Amino acid sequence: MPSYLSPGVYPRETDFSFYVKQISTSSAAMVGVAEKGPINKPTLVTSWEQFLKTFGGYINEGYLAYAARAFFDNGGSVLYVCRVAHYADPTDRNTLSGQKAAAKLVSQMDMYLLNGDPDPLPPQEVYDVFAINEGIWANRLEVQIENVGLSGGTFLLSVIYKGETVERFTDVSSDENATDFVELRVNGVSDYITIHDIWEPVGDTGMGTPRGGTYALSGGENGVVDMADSDYIGDPSQHTGLFAFDEVDALNLLMVPGVTTVPVINAGIGYAESRKDLLFIADAPPMLEPLDVVNFRKGQGTYTHAAFNSSYAALYYPWLEISDPVTAQKKNIPPSGAVAGCCARSDQKTHVWWAPAGIDRGRIFNALTVAYKTSRGERDVLYPEGINTIAVFPDTGINIWGQKTLQSQPSAVDRVNVRRLMMYIEEAISESSRFVVFEPNNPQTWRALGRLINPFLQDIKEKGGLYDYAFQCDEETNTPVVIDRNEMMARVFVKPTKTAEFIELNFILSGTGAVFSELIP
Incomplete structure (x- = not known):
């Protein structure tokens, strides 16, 4: 209590207006291989166009781009993407097999020996140029140097991608003390390259200025040839794979699209259970018939793993059939991206405790059909085993026709809507209750x-x-x-x-x- 030393009015304020703040319920996260983009760095994209710009288009080595497109097509708007590649040692980031394309820029001036030899020395390298990230995509990059100034060491640097000029940096300088020094102008600004001065000045500034011409980048590698389960799972000490999302709090849905190996699914389930704030959406393996999917879920028949059992995961079957934007041919893609999009659309139209299933909230757009059309009898076998089917009906199209989690023991959280409701309640109350920490326990x-x-x-x-x-x-x-x-x-x-x-x-x-x-x- 304060000490009052003289008569008067002493106002005091007590704040009873604390409230539970709203939290996101439909932020999704995907792990997969991509054409380009930062590796093992969770990156937010909010549209398909932004995904294309950051991670590139469709590739044969994975389904990440297809799943991202399905997510946005079906109502998703907040997606964190973690591009992965192969590491010889998953615990050491320095063993990444992907390579950045590169080129060396040479000096505009020839150098001669002082012994009177009339022939110049080989061109002197003055700059290293690297693609912004790893991948063969950058083998189509070129750097063009023009308008080289002899005295001030200034020049025009253009970045060319697939034959088109995509960036221009005018009047950049080779003088590292200048405000227009090329490294300062390009690095952190360009979406395509970084440039690094490797010239050791010996006199005229012009000696360190690159020669005019076009330099092609080469040597880029995707690093996906020897991809293993460990590359998708990642390492917690290195914050790779699934663990790259440790630094992202606002996540609710997690996928590794099209990767249906038991170790990866178990890792996704384990990660979701450890966080307790997200649902892992698992894809069933492609080209399976209903009884095979039951065996896969329960670890029986030709499968020998322990049954999947968690309220923090849900399994969807079958895959979707689309018209491939690359080939215009029919192609099967995993359903997880579309399912996550439907979850987001359901949350936007209603609330997180409404089931993301049925002919409205569970309708899937921009797909032709499914890889396997289940009958009602087959769905009667699948659903009791916790397998959510994607069904095709003549009048309502393609619909998610189930909303069970992978929890084996019957309870309220064996349903997706209840599990997501409880995650929402628990996270919202936990975050908003911090104000009582260190308060008197009375x-x-x-x-x-x-x-x-x-x-x-x-x-x-x-x-x-x-x-x-x-x-x-x-x-x-x-x-x-x-x-x-x-x-x-x-x-x-x-x-x-x-x-x-x-x-x-x-x-x-x-x-x-x-x-x-x-x-x-």
């Missing part, structure tokens, strides 16, 4: 926490996400023993709203003289 703080949480849960209830809820933080949860450990315990009870998945219609025939009001209770 009834006043307990009530303050209740004032934060109860309105948040009431809002979800009124919007249809919960049947009911209760919050408890009192002497019963915070016993003297708990308080002496410097802990504060609270309980949040929720009854999540369930979806209507099995609709039974009973048709009752009555006599002509029947009164319906007497038949209906």
